Amino acid sequence: MQRVGVFVCWCGSNIAGTVDVKAVAEALKNEPGVVFSTDYQYMCSQAGQDMIINAVKEHNLTGIVVCSCSPRMHEATFRKTAAAAGLNPYMVEIANIREQCSWVHKDMALGTEKAIILGKAAVAKVNLNAPLTPGQSPVTKRALVIGGGIAGIQTALDIADAGFEVDIVEKKPTIGGKMAQLDKTFPTLDCAACILTPKMVDVAQNDKIRIFSYSEVAEVKGFVGNFDVTIKKNARYVKEDICTGCGACVEKCPMKKNPNEFNLGMDNRPAIYIPFAQAVPKVATIDPNACNMLKNGKCGVCARICTAGAIDYTQKDEYIEEKYGAIVVATGFNPISMDKFDEFAYNQSKDVITSLEFERLTNAAGPTAGHLERPSDGRSPKTIVFVQCVGSRCDACAEKGKEYCSKICCMYTAKHAMLVRDKYPETEVYVFYIDVRTPGKNFDEFYRRAVEEYGVKYVKGMVGKVVPEGDKLKVQASDLLANKQLHIDADLVVLAAAIEPDKSARPLATMLTASMDTNDFFTEAHPKLRPVESPTAGVFLSGACQGPKDIPETVSQASAAAAKVIGLLAKDKLTGNPCIAHSDELMCNGCSSCANVCPYGAITYEDKEFRMPDRTTKVRRVASVNPAVCQGCGACTVACPSGAMDLKGFANLQIMAEVDAICK
Amino acid sequence: MNNVNDTLIPKIGVITDVRIDTPDIKTFRVVTLDGKKAFDHMPGQCAMLSVPGVGEAMFSITSSPTNEEFMEFSIKKCGCVTDWLHQAEVGQQITIRGPYGKPFPVDDVFAGKDLLFIAGGVGLAPLRSVINYCRHYRDRYGKIDIVYGSRSKDDLLDYQEIINEWATDEGVDVHLTIDNPQEGWDGHVGFVPNFVKELGFDTDKVAVLCGPPIMIKFTLDGLCGLGFDKTNVYTTLELRMKCGVGKCGRCNVGAKYVCKDGPVFRCDELDELPDEY
Amino acid sequence: MQKITREQLIAKASELLSNGTVSQVLGWGKGEFDYDVTPTLFSSAEELENGFVFNDFCGANFSKYLVSKAAKADGKLLVFLKPCDTYSFNQLLTEHRFDREKVYAVGIPCEGMADISKVKAISGDGIASINADGDNLVVTTLYEDAPITIATKDVLAERCINCKSKKHVAYDELMGEEGEVLASNRFDEVARLEAMTADERFAFWQNELSRCIRCNACRDACPACTCEKCVFDNPNSGVENKSPANEFEEKLFHIIRAYHVAGRCTDCGECSRVCPQNIPLHLLNRKFIKDINEFYGEYQAGEEVDSRAPLVNYTTEDLEPGEVFDRGDNNA
């Protein structure tokens, strides 16, 4: 029990108008632990606070109850007051007798009675308060960005710009991501490579940034400020520091017929390759599945040709352990597989392609050097049908596709249609859509230009079936506005495939104990107020791993995530919230209920040795809460059947004491 | 009905003084509401103190029966009742009932004998009563030796009383020791059992032991080594008690109830009991 | 009669003991009478021969003993598990309550266990002997000259009448044939109560729970109640209590106990079996199971190791507590 001082505030007439403050102070005098009780006009004023400080000293108080306005208003104030008086700031409890009493009750007698009860509850609670000290943990001043697309690049650049070291882990041989594959960008139609590649070069040249390309995250341990990450650097059989990227090996490699991932398999690359001309790092990589030397030990052409001596067929996967203070997830997206969408004949006809493939077809660096040619026969298409929402906005119960809107398809399709009509005005272009969604700066104008200036034929309705017939694609569709069926003989069908999070995101989320939604998009700490933080402290979200996004949105979120990281890394020590869960290991069963409900992954288990009653020892699995990660929600305390888990500041006994005081 | 006494129904007591003895031991002075001693007792007997709503617990009465005015309890902070008592202030009312248990045989066995009191830590609390009783009736007993040890100087109970009163008494020798060297302590350093062996007492004394179980065990071994007979060595036991009168059924060791047949046992009697204390 | 015999079990246990697979056997030990069996540890073929029994009264669920016994055994502990026991076994594994490596689980088939009080209700008490004979039990008593033949199916324990599964969900070795998950009517009684008015339900439970003597048998036998320290025994939990001082405390204990095992209870029925006052405690657990199945989809605790219990899980589309009562007015 404490030596409690009670301070009843009048708040001018705000409280005193409907609550007899003197009666409240008087009634609370007899509560257990109360040794001093008084009232004052404005407790939060300097004079009021001084009164508290003096009373603490004079009466040797160990706990303070302030009956005043909402704790949301002045709890912080009175905690500072307590600290000034030499008390632990968490020895203060507020009875909210203004917002939740005097302002909502008109009757003086009832208001006074209630204020007394609320005061008693606060006294009962403070009697069980214990001094709390926020935990502190050091911060490793380096960030890890997982994913080297535009999101990761922007985040890394911003963090490095603030003077902190950043590592980018990219699983492909080069950074650049999806944006590097794009041709033009909406709504400005500037060339993606032109704006992206300088940034890639910036990354390469920034001495604060290290790139781990052709690498992935293998293990994550630790917590905010103190992550221990193991990075798996896949063997590329080329010494990165020696390779000059001259490309001689690529030219001489005899194993030429391997599908080129960068062009989505629409052309081929050799077994040793550099994905594209502006790759960063510009280093060759040997595809071990294609290389005859690695498979059969016969060949070795590249090693002979390389004057720098960069080829190393004996290279092994390498595991690198690094420490980070913050982790940014920027794992991006992929178009979904079209395998389940047989109705569009994607697998039957080469001339049914996805929008991303279309990007490569129109890209000057693509398989056709930018000439719009049908993949099947190389002819220029005369009629092109764009199909929107393929796999997006599907019925929840449908077996294929996603419920959500992929967000970028309307705009890139408008872009594609416009570009086709611009370059090949004789081509007929149809766009089938459910809705056209163009919220965004200059978006709707862009779309209207496609329709009005470029004569793209937008048809509201879905394509029911695409049937390859001869060299044509018979497109059956409905025009909902005209209420009729359309039959179009198309040369090329472009599917706006839904986008989904990269497959690497789910195992990564498990490693990070970051939560995901049912679609495998990372969950934000708060959908409105903390959109770039994951609920797991120290893990931030950048780009499409959090939800579908276009480039400007991605970049702004990337910078926002960087700002959050910089804010974190700028601190020397992290001060936690002291009102956190803690587990009594003598009572803990190790059942995992608490860890199951913890949204922050703050609970881990360890095997601990206990002395048993019969003087033997037993190793038992018990929970331990990481104070740097726990946010103090208390979900675990209720999940715990044995009551081993409790919440400091809102302990079981404290809340029960409040209940008792209110109900007596 | 209400005029029938029941041992479970306590009297209200008032704490009239709180003395801080060591960092975790306080001594409480208790009288009834009318300012008198709650009941008469003999050295070694106990009383049940309670804080309504918190619980009841058994404590040995530290003050001597010869004190006609009040009772004292030296209480170490180690559980909910003791925690609560430790933050109680003068004027706080509690409940008290007793006396419970068999006292030390001060008037027969001890009479005329040289006495050796050996205590460790808070174990001095039950011995203080008997030591002061014997000092009060000084002429009934022979030489008195007191060996007392604790973790540090600050953990020595009743230090002022020991050096100012006991140590100055004629025929009373006080031997103090602490576990580890400490600045400002020029007395003996070492554990009580070893100290007893070093001091090497004559074996025609009655010895009384009280302290933590481990200390009792080793000291008893030491005394036996010196040639003491267990029939001349007394100690006290402490077990969980609820009623104080051998009815609630939990403080038994074999067929003996500590609250009723103890807490004072002769060491040879203890040998008869199963090893469950 | 059980499909597997005492002799087969002893042979299996002896074999596993002798080939060193296990060092101890947790089995049913012979009692004073033909119907009282005590969970017993055997460490030799001889002990098994002298003390091991297997009959229609071997209802005890051994899973819980693994928490305390598995760690202590020097080698592996052989445990015989009836189908329903295997669910508790898995649930305890899910909660990391024993070391799987220390246990050798032998699944055995079960034809349902008899309830001795049902036998006595037919035969009268003063049982002298009970022997299985095909599908019947032959009972001799102190008072009847002729043996009384009772169909075993007429005296099955409630939990066996409503058996949820004859399938073993965990074992190292299976004896006899594997069974199926059954479509049982185990929720019928819960549904019957749900269909009553609130007043009737209150009266029903008042009558049942008022008999509680808080002996803790239900808790101490329950394989889901393996807390190192139960909140009801813990003076610092705020809910400690030792005896039901009144109706409130009777309810408090049983509500909180059922709540603590909700989503973890495999419906093994031990609570009702051991209750000295015959309180149908399993109905409380089944109510939670039925609700969980109806609210959040079918979930059988212990069916899979590492499944996530419904009350430590959620979906964003869960129903609101208010909607619970709108599923069809059960108070009509």
Add this chain to the structure above:
Amino acid sequence: MQVNEYKPLIVAFCCNWCSYAGADLAGNNRLAYPADVKIIRVPCSCRVNPTFILRAFQRGADGVIICGCHPGDCHYTSGNYYTRRRMAALFSMLDFLGIEKERTRLEWVSAAEGAKFAATMNDFVQTVASLGENKRLEDLRCKK
């Protein structure tokens, strides 16, 4: 309102981030509700242990209401989803035992819903008042 209507004792557990703020907003806007409602602040509705609810009834509460952030808005992302399951199960169990289901309630009140807070409390107090004294989960020792 009837003159001699029963004055119930209502315990309201409010989460710190939404509902407690909603209650404050009701105060700021002077939206009256009966003084029978006493609020206990918890960090999140998921902090409310069923034992707290039973204890409130034991100690003489006539109704217990738990208020949290709307689903999806939890400050701790998922706390209220657990609350929703826990309370659905608990309330259903209390009903199963024949305890009036109207005495317990779970409501989502955001920080902006001062009016909803006041309306909810008015309605809850009215509902519980019409049921009268809590007799089915009472502890006679705790009666005055």
Add this chain to the structure above:
Amino acid sequence: MRKCSLEKINEIFAAIAKNAALYLPVDRTDGSAAYKKWEEGTVWSNALNTVRSPKDFFFPQTEDLMRFKTKGKTVQLEDIRTEAEAFVVFGVRACDVKSFDILDRVFLTEPADSFYANRRNHGVIVSLACTRPVETCFCKTFGIDPSAPAGDISAWKTESDIFFEANTEKGKALLHTLSELTEECDDGAVAEQKAKINAVMEKLPLKDLSTKGFGGGKTAELFDAPEWDELSSACLGCGTCTFVCPTCQCYDIKDFNTGNGVIRFRCWDSCMYSDFTKMAHGNNRLTQKERFRQRFMHKLVYYPENNDGLFSCVGCGRCLAKCPISMNIVKVMKKIGGNKGE
């Protein structure tokens, strides 16, 4: 000796209930019997015994001892004891009647427990000779004759009649109030009834169980018996055996804060519970084996040692019927002591 036709038994009950609360065994819906207060229409059970023993009447599971009010630093004690109601417990079997002797020696030994004494003084016990002992019965082991129960009034039931004999002043007074409903008779029918019961007793499976090897002074011999490990191995540590036992009398004293004061009450406790002997700084019975041993050593050794050889078990068989794992005093006695090997 007086007798009355069983047809008039309800008149007897009504007559008793006129002056005192009458409790008798009544069949319950779950098939067991329990003591209930008689009112018009209550049907007396034929069951051999009740699940709970009649010790409840004198030593209830919970009872309030006193109340406190605290305010500031002051404590007020309220003595809430009142004279117990006059009551009659009807139909108590010989074993259970014997249990009162055992409890009396605990509670009425100075300093007497006034709460127990109060109820004991106001309660009249009408016992009933057994007609149908069962396989779990072993009262004979403890020298109890089920055909000759003690009590304030002993009763025998035959097919048609019920016979009463008063043994104490209280019993005589009660029987006197029934004089109009009963008639004087000889003990021929009762003797016949006794013979019948004794014949059944010979058939009981536990008839040869003996207390040989137990009793005061056996502590050293039995305490470290190796069999305790095996016997206690399956014990769940629940309190079923202690709570259904008519002679278990361990209790706990606890305070309950009602919010308006503190009630100090006592409730049954069980030596089988892990915290039974737990103190702030230790526990002298740490394992279930130690706790299990305590229960049986208390009944078979410690209690007799302190009570002239009287065992603290009456052979009622409740623990045999109710233990969740079927471990009980009979199995202990057969494993340890003089029944070894039987």
